Amino acid sequence: MKHLLLPIFLLSTSLSAMTIYPTIAKATKGSISDQDLSVLSIEDQQEVQNEWDNYLEISASNNKSVVKFKFNVPQEAQTCTNAKFHINSMGEPNSNEKWEISIRNYQEQQFRTLTQNGDNDWTWEKQSVEIGEPTPYINTNNKMLIKIKCKNRCTVEDIDYMAISFEDCKSGQSTPNPTTPNPNTQSKISIGKTYNLQYNQTDDLITDGYDLIDIDMEDTSAAQIASLKKEGKTVLCYINTGAYEEWRSDANSFDTALLGKNMSGWAGEKWLDISRLDLLLPLMSARFERAKEKGCDAIHPDNIDGYSNDSGFTLTANDQLLYNKMIAKLAHDNGMLIGLKNSVAQIDDLVHDFDFAINESCYIYEECSAYSAFIGVNKPVYIIEYDIDVFTSNQEDAKQNQFSMIHKNRNLDAYVRSI
Numbered sequence: 066m067k068h069l070l071l072p073i074f075l076l077s078t079s080l081s082a083m084t085i086y087p088t089i090a091k092a093t094k095g096s097i098s099d100q101d102l103s104v105l106s107i108e109d110q111q112e113v114q115n116e117w118d119n120y121l122e123i124s125a126s127n128n129k130s131v132v133k134f135k136f137n138v139p140q141e142a143q144t145c146t147n148a149k150f151h152i153n154s155m156g157e158p159n160s161n162e163k164w165e166i167s168i169r170n171y172q173e174q175q176f177r178t179l180t181q182n183g184d185n186d187w188t189w190e191k192q193s194v195e196i197g198e199p200t201p202y203i204n205t206n207n208k209m210l211i212k213i214k215c216k217n218r219c220t221v222e223d224i225d226y227m228a229i230s231f232e233d234c235k236s237g238q239s240t241p242n243p244t245t246p247n248p249n250t251q252s253k254i255s256i257g258k259t260y261n262l263q264y265n266q267t268d269d270l271i272t273d274g275y276d277l278i279d280i281d282m283e284d285t286s287a288a289q290i291a292s293l294k295k296e297g298k299t300v301l302c303y304i305n306t307g308a309y310e311e312w313r314s315d316a317n318s319f320d321t322a323l324l325g326k327n328m329s330g331w332a333g334e335k336w337l338d339i340s341r342l343d344l345l346l347p348l349m350s351a352r353f354e355r356a357k358e359k360g361c362d363a364i365h366p367d368n369i370d371g372y373s374n375d376s377g378f379t380l381t382a383n384d385q386l387l388y389n390k391m392i393a394k395l396a397h398d399n400g401m402l403i404g405l406k407n408s409v410a411q412i413d414d415l416v417h418d419f420d421f422a423i424n425e426s427c428y429i430y431e432e433c434s435a436y437s438a439f440i441g442v443n444k445p446v447y448i449i450e451y452d453i454d455v456f457t458s459n460q461e462d463a464k465q466n467q468f469s470m471i472h473k474n475r476n477l478d479a480y481v482r483s484i
Contacts, residue, residue, distance in 0.1 A: 083142055084230045087134040087211070088347040089354075090121070095130030095215070098122040101318045106344060108153050108226035110189045115223075120155075123164075125219035130164075136209040136229055137350045138199075139342070139391060143207075145231035148199035150179050150211065153191045153226035159184050163217040169210035172201040176212055182222060189225060199231060207398060256363070256402065256421055257299050260447040260469050261481050264303065269479040277301055277447070279365055279423075282356050283313060290360040301404070302361035304352050306392050307368030309335045315351065320344050325377030328368075336368070336376035339388040346391060353395045363402035365423060366392055370408040386414055393418040404447070409435050421445040426452075428459045433468065440467050451475050460484045 086106040090097055104119050123132050156162060159182055167176040183190040196202065202209050209229060213222070257276020264281050272278055278293055282302035290300050309324050310316065311333040323344055325336035337345060356364060369389050372380035389408065393415075396403035405412065405419035409432045412422070416438045427433040427448055436446040448463065448470040450456040456472040463470040463484055472482040 083139070083145075083234065084228050084343055085136050085138065085142065085209075086228050086343065086347055088137050088350050089135040090132060091135075092123070092130070092132045095126045095132065095219075096124045097132050098124075102347070103318045103320060103344075105224065105227045106347070107320070108191070110153065110155070110223075110225035112188055114189065115155075120223050120225040123213060123222045123224065125215045125221070128215060128217075128219055130213070130215040130219055130222075132213045134211040134213070134227060136211070137346065137395075138203050138207045138209055139346070140207070140394060141234065142231045143200065143203060145199060145234040147232040148196040148202070149230045149232070150194045150196055151192070151226065151228045151230060152180075152224060153189055154182060154222060154224050155185065155187060155189045156182050156222040157220070158186045162219050162222070163215075164219060164222045165214050165216045167212050167214070168196060168202055169204075169212070170201050171204045179211075181216070191226070196229070199229075256445050258445065258469055259483065260445075261471060261483070262301075262303075262365075262449065262473065262477060263479060263481070264477040265479075271479055271481055272296060272298055274483070277363075279303060282352070282359065282361060285359070287359045294360060294362070299362045300360065301363045301365050302356045302359070303365045303367065304349075304356065305334075305368060306349055306352075306366040307337055307339060307371050309337055315348065318348055318351075325371075326375060336371050336374065336378070338376075338378045338380075339371055340378065340380060340384045342388065342391065345388075346395075349392060350395055353399050353401070357399040357401060361401055363404065363420070364396045365404055365406060367406055369406055370411075373410065382411070386411060389415055390418050405439075412436065412438050416442060416444070419444075421447065423447045423449070425449045426455075428455050428462075433459075433462070433466070436468065437466065445469060447471075449473055456482070 087102055090102055098121050100118060100121055109119055123130055164182040165178055166180050167178045170177050179194045180192055183192060259275045260277045261271060261275040262279030263270050277299045279301040282304050293300050308328055309319050323338050323341055325338060328334040328336060339345060370385060372382055372385040393403050402420040404421045404423045405415055406423045412435050421444050422436055422439045428450060429452065439446050446468045448468050450470060450472050453472055470484050474480050
């Protein structure tokens with residue numbers, strides 16, 4: 066939502082397995098059809114079934130094809146001692162065409178062959194192949210890479226499902242040490258003391274006197290962001306990580322299983338099932354990568370307290386912590402800072418994972434004192450109040466507590482007043 070509302074990485078003690086799906090596919094030779102990659106997380110094609118919207122097709126050009134699939138590997142998967150590769154594919158028999166599937170071994174700096182297309186003759190066939198210890202196949206950016214290459218007489222190969230599963234995972238060892246600074250972000254970006262956000266009337270964006278400018282990532286061009294940074298501003302990009310918005314460019318990528326109850330007062334928005342990391346994290350990873358490409362310095366994640374709202378799902382505090390910590394890690398892995406938005410009840414658990422805090426109306430709800438945890442570790446706190454009387458009467462308290470506070474209209478237009 067454009068108006069800020071009051072609205073992963075603790076694991077259960079029985080963590081034993083998890084599954085991830087590709088987030089990026091790129092053809093360096095030949096081509097790949099343009100269905101969304103989310104189709105690869107649902108195995109729904111069987112026998113001779115052929116529903117075009119539900120699978121990807123790799124096509125060879127002059128008998129040549131190379132397609133690489135990139136996977137984001139959550140931190141907890143790196144505690145696992147075994148991994149498997151899974152694929153459901155359809156094509157001509159192996160005797161007629163040969164497609165080789167391999168995985169990048171980053172320790173040996175070469176690809177290792179996993180399998181090849183089956184002997185199926187235009188029927189769907191599921192294969193599961195042992196990878197073994199996953200560590201050699203995870204690079205320093207927590208990525209795994211699968212390559213599908215034409216080896217002989219290729220035309221097309223259809224793929225309905227692709228996944229890497231992790232097994233024999235250790236519990237209690239998956240949460241990064243919160244006291245260890247993230248090397249990708251520490252001391253590289255200066256957040257600044259003064260803060261302004263504006264999502265409407267962006268042509269009249271007020272920047273004078275403000276160090277940190279909070280804008281909508283999708284509605285702001287890379288050129289606009291570059292212009293702000295040229296002025297010496299730090300650019301904070303809004304991304305709704307906890308709720309579905311039907312107008313977003315990637316809205317069709319969200320599996321219906323992720324969509325919960327409508328958000329009260331916000332047409333076209335629904336709570337997300339943040340416990341479904343297998344479906345949700347690839348979508349958020351893609352959004353964060355877009356933010357990085359656009360030049361965003363930091364992320365403003367909204368609605369990251371679904372567990373305390375009527376979301377339509379049975380979410381727990383641990384579900385929320387797991388998701389929020391993973392969202393923070395996504396930002397840091399992409400070289401960006403990230404703020405903790407509201408989620409006051411979990412500040413003590415998250416203060417070391419996030420680089421600053423944003424809160425709406427904490428003086429109205431008498432929650433501002435909780436943010437001393439951020440100030441205590443020298444991390445900024447930015448407060449937005451919508452009631453002018455509340456804003457005016459609490460200016461001295463905000464100053465004493467080293468909070469940056471602004472007064473905004475609820476439609477987040479160009480008006481701003483700061484202390």
